[in-house]
Amino acid sequence: MRLNDFKLEVFFNKYEFTAPYLLAQSDCESMSIQELLSYEAGAEEQLKQLGLGYTEVPGNPSLRSQIARLYQQVDESGILVHVGAQEAIFNFMHVALEPGDHIICQFPIYQSLYEVAKSLGCEVSMWEIKQGENGWELDLDELKSLIQVNTKLIVVNTPNNPTGYTLNPAELQAITELARQHNCLIFSDEVYQGLEETRPTFFADLYENAVSLGVMSKAYGLAGLRVGWIATQNQEIYDKMVRFKHYTTICTSGPSEFLAEIALNHGDRILKRNREIIQGNQQIANSFFQRYPGIFTNNVPQSGPVAFHRIHTNQPIEQFCEKLVEETGVLLLPATVYDVEEPYIRMGYGRKSFAECLERFEGYVINRF
Ligand SMILES: Cc1ncc(COP(=O)(O)O)c(C=O)c1O
Structure with missing residues (x-):
C-alpha cells in the first residue's frame, strides 16, 4: 500500500495552528469541556468517576x-x-x-x-x-x-x-x-x-x-x-x-x-447554535460578495458550513493563498488541495470569528484588485 500525500491536511498542517484568522475551517464553532458538561446536570461528577x-x-x-x-x-x-x-x-x-x-x-x-x-x-x-x-x-x-x-x-x-x-x-x-x-x-x-x-x-x-x-x-x-x-x-x-x-x-x-x-x-441545542452562526455568517458573506462581483463568483452552499468560491485572478491559486496567509494571517484553502486546477478557494462559515476574518481578507482584496 502506498498513499499519496493528503494535500489538504499537508496545507493545513503548515498554517492551521499559527494563522490567526481562520477563514477556511470546515468544523463549526467548538466549546470547552466545561461548557459541554454544563449541558447536563451531574455530568461533571460522572466524568470524574x-x-x-x-x-x-x-x-x-x-x-x-x-x-x-x-x-x-x-x-x-x-x-x-x-x-x-x-x-x-x-x-x-x-x-x-x-x-x-x-x-x-x-x-x-x-x-x-x-x-x-x-x-x-x-x-x-x-x-x-x-x-x-x-x-x-x-x-x-x-x-x-x-x-x-x-x-x-x-x-x-x-x-x-x-x-x-x-x-x-x-x-x-x-x-x-x-x-x-x-x-x-x-x-x-x-x-x-x-x-x-x-x-x-x-x-x-x-x-x-x-x-x-x-x-x-x-x-x-x-x-x-x-x-x-x-x-x-x-x-x-x-x-x-x-x-x-x-x-x-x-x-x-x-x-x-x-x-x-x-x-x-x-444535539438539537448544539446544532441550533451552530446553524445560527452559519446563517449569520452567510449573510455577511453575501453582502461581501455583492461588493465585489467582478472578483468572485459567489457559490452559495446549499447546506453545510463550507463553500467553494471562484476568484477571478491569473495568479496560481496556491500562491495566492500562501501570500495571503503570510501577509495578513488570513487562512483560505486553495483548490489545488482538491486536485482542482481552476482558481477556487474554500471558505468556512461555522466560526464566530468569521466577520473579523472576512474584514481582514477584504482589506487585502481592496489593495490587490
Ligand atoms: C468530508 C469529510 N469527511 C471526513 C473528514 C474527516 O473527519 P474527522 O476529522 O472527524 O476524522 C473530513 C474532515 O475535514 C471531511 O471534510
Missing part, C-alpha cells in the same frame, strides 16, 4: 444507541464507533475493496474518499460536480454512464466538502436505485449533516447496502473528541469493519465517548 480502561470495540453501547436514534432503519447493532471519520473511511475502503475493483467517486471531494481506494489498486472514476450559472450542478446521467461491470462502490459526500452541494431526495432515490440495480455498495460521507432546518435523510436508511458516515467533528463542532461512526444495515460489512478495527485503534477513548454522548443528548 469514569474509569480509564479499554472500552468496547464497537463503541460504548449507550453511545451507540444514542447515535442510532439519528437513523430510522439502523439500530445500535449497525453502529460502529471509530476514532473520527477518517479512521472509518480508511477501514471501510480496506474491507470493501480489492485490487481491480472500480469505484465512482463524487469530485471534488475530501481526498481520502478516493485516495485510499487508489492505494488499494482500484480504478477510480470521478463524477464531477460542475460550476453552473447559479452554483454547483451534478448530472445523474453522467453517473449512469460511469457504471462498469466491475463497479463495486459509489462514494458521495452530502453536503459536499468543498462545494456545499447537497443531494436532494430525488437524487438520493435515483442513486440508490442505480446502486441496487448494479449491485454496488454506497459509501455516503454525511459528516456535515444536521445543520439543516429539516431532518436529514441518510443513505443507510434508504439502502440495505449503504454505509453512512457520521462524526462529532463538524456540525457539532467537537473535532477534539475524535468520535466518528458508521451506520449500516449490511451486517457483513459491519463485521469485517469490527475485525479491521482490531488493527487500527481497537477502541475509542472512554472520556471522548462519554462526552460525545452528552453532546448527542443535547
Whole structure:
C-alpha cells in the first residue's frame, strides 16, 4: 500500500495552528469541556468517576444507541464507533475493496474518499460536480454512464466538502436505485449533516447496502473528541469493519465517548447554535460578495458550513493563498488541495470569528484588485 500525500491536511498542517484568522475551517464553532458538561446536570461528577480502561470495540453501547436514534432503519447493532471519520473511511475502503475493483467517486471531494481506494489498486472514476450559472450542478446521467461491470462502490459526500452541494431526495432515490440495480455498495460521507432546518435523510436508511458516515467533528463542532461512526444495515460489512478495527485503534477513548454522548443528548441545542452562526455568517458573506462581483463568483452552499468560491485572478491559486496567509494571517484553502486546477478557494462559515476574518481578507482584496 502506498498513499499519496493528503494535500489538504499537508496545507493545513503548515498554517492551521499559527494563522490567526481562520477563514477556511470546515468544523463549526467548538466549546470547552466545561461548557459541554454544563449541558447536563451531574455530568461533571460522572466524568470524574469514569474509569480509564479499554472500552468496547464497537463503541460504548449507550453511545451507540444514542447515535442510532439519528437513523430510522439502523439500530445500535449497525453502529460502529471509530476514532473520527477518517479512521472509518480508511477501514471501510480496506474491507470493501480489492485490487481491480472500480469505484465512482463524487469530485471534488475530501481526498481520502478516493485516495485510499487508489492505494488499494482500484480504478477510480470521478463524477464531477460542475460550476453552473447559479452554483454547483451534478448530472445523474453522467453517473449512469460511469457504471462498469466491475463497479463495486459509489462514494458521495452530502453536503459536499468543498462545494456545499447537497443531494436532494430525488437524487438520493435515483442513486440508490442505480446502486441496487448494479449491485454496488454506497459509501455516503454525511459528516456535515444536521445543520439543516429539516431532518436529514441518510443513505443507510434508504439502502440495505449503504454505509453512512457520521462524526462529532463538524456540525457539532467537537473535532477534539475524535468520535466518528458508521451506520449500516449490511451486517457483513459491519463485521469485517469490527475485525479491521482490531488493527487500527481497537477502541475509542472512554472520556471522548462519554462526552460525545452528552453532546448527542443535547444535539438539537448544539446544532441550533451552530446553524445560527452559519446563517449569520452567510449573510455577511453575501453582502461581501455583492461588493465585489467582478472578483468572485459567489457559490452559495446549499447546506453545510463550507463553500467553494471562484476568484477571478491569473495568479496560481496556491500562491495566492500562501501570500495571503503570510501577509495578513488570513487562512483560505486553495483548490489545488482538491486536485482542482481552476482558481477556487474554500471558505468556512461555522466560526464566530468569521466577520473579523472576512474584514481582514477584504482589506487585502481592496489593495490587490
Ligand atoms: C468530508 C469529510 N469527511 C471526513 C473528514 C474527516 O473527519 P474527522 O476529522 O472527524 O476524522 C473530513 C474532515 O475535514 C471531511 O471534510
